[in-house]
Amino acid sequence: MQAASFDNYAQQYDEHFTFSPVGWLQRKAVYDYLLPLLNKEVSVLEINCGTGYDAFEIVKYVKEVLATDASSKMIEQCEIKNKAAKNISFKVKPIQQLQEEIKNTNFIFSNFGGLNCLSPQDLAAFSKKCNTILNKEADLFFVIMGRKCIWERLYFKIKGDPKKAIRRQSKEGIDTVINGSEFTTWYYSPKEIQDFFTSGYKTQHISGVGLFVPPSYLNPFFANKKILLKLFNGLDKVFCKFKWTANYADHYIIHLTKIN
Numbered sequence: 001m002q003a004a005s006f007d008n009y010a011q012q013y014d015e016h017f018t019f020s021p022v023g024w025l026q027r028k029a030v031y032d033y034l035l036p037l038l039n040k041e042v043s044v045l046e047i048n049c050g051t052g053y054d055a056f057e058i059v060k061y062v063k064e065v066l067a068t069d070a071s072s073k074m075i076e077q078c079e080i081k082n083k084a085a086k087n088i089s090f091k092v093k094p095i096q097q098l099q100e101e102i103k104n105t106n107f108i109f110s111n112f113g114g115l116n117c118l119s120p121q122d123l124a125a126f127s128k129k130c131n132t133i134l135n136k137e138a139d140l141f142f143v144i145m146g147r148k149c150i151w152e153r154l155y156f157k158i159k160g161d162p163k164k165a166i167r168r169q170s171k172e173g174i175d176t177v178i179n180g181s182e183f184t185t186w187y188y189s190p191k192e193i194q195d196f197f198t199s200g201y202k203t204q205h206i207s208g209v210g211l212f213v214p215p216s217y218l219n220p221f222f223a224n225k226k227i228l229l230k231l232f233n234g235l236d237k238v239f240c241k242f243k244w245t246a247n248y249a250d251h252y253i254i255h256l257t258k259i260n
């Protein structure tokens with residue numbers, strides 16, 4: 001069901017999110033931390049790669065990228081862009097079925113909420129697989145939607161929808177609609193992610209992405225408020241250096257290294 005929903009969104013995804021004002025600023029904020037970690041020794045496994053924007057960026061800095069996604073239509077968009085890029089390949093494969101790919105990488109990357117598409121059971125199974133077959137010293141770099149996004153709480157309260165304002169607190173999956181298709185979203189705090197990856201990992205970094213810069217569903221409101229967005233982006237550059245922002249931002253970065 002999840003993959004089919006994203007199939008219906010694949011053609012519009014870049015316009016609606018990747019190249020939208022909010023999506024673009026949040027992605028650049030991720031790169032501020034991600035790109036300095038990359039070098040030509042790194043073989044990236046990107047899970048939930050979407051339309052492949054990151055894969056084509058990252059491959060400039062690393063040895064190779066294998067980018068995977070559960071949605072065949074998302075991978076189709078990647079292949080359309082993949083004219084002659086070297087050391088990059090794409091595969092339709094859900095996170096739940098990755099095995100050899102995990103064995104053969106030293107850097108697993110998940111951007112913008114792909115892991116929020118996994119239930120706690122599936123996330124536990126994925127972390128267990130990483131515990132057993134992932135190479136020592138491999139990095140995990142995840143960008144996830146947290147539970148206490150301040151923007152979301154304020155926005156839906158002001159809109160008179162107090163239930164939606166606290167939807168991220170739910171332990172159950174939340175029904176979400178994109179482009180008319182329904183899928184389920186689970187929200188996870190940084191502490192919950194650390195608890196999934198307890199044995200043998202060192203937490204290298206945790207920080208917010210989109211504390212002042214709002215969630216992307218506010219793109220229409222900010223479309224003609226570029227100066228305000230620029231100001232918010234400047235504030236994020238100052239404040240999102242701090243770990244506490246991870247709890248209150250739209251997304252957060254968590255970077256772990258396997259040490260055992």
Ligand SMILES: C[S@@+](CC[C@H](N)C(=O)[O-])C[C@H]1O[C@@H](n2cnc3c(N)ncnc32)[C@H](O)[C@@H]1O
Nearest residue numbers: 006048049050069070071094095111112114117
């Ligand atoms: C919000 S998009 C993020 C896409 C991309 N990483 C980005 O930065 O724009 C979430 C992606 O997760 C993919 N996805 C959802 N469930 C998945 C699963 N179980 N395994 C792999 N990919 C999944 C969707 O197809 C979609 O491409």
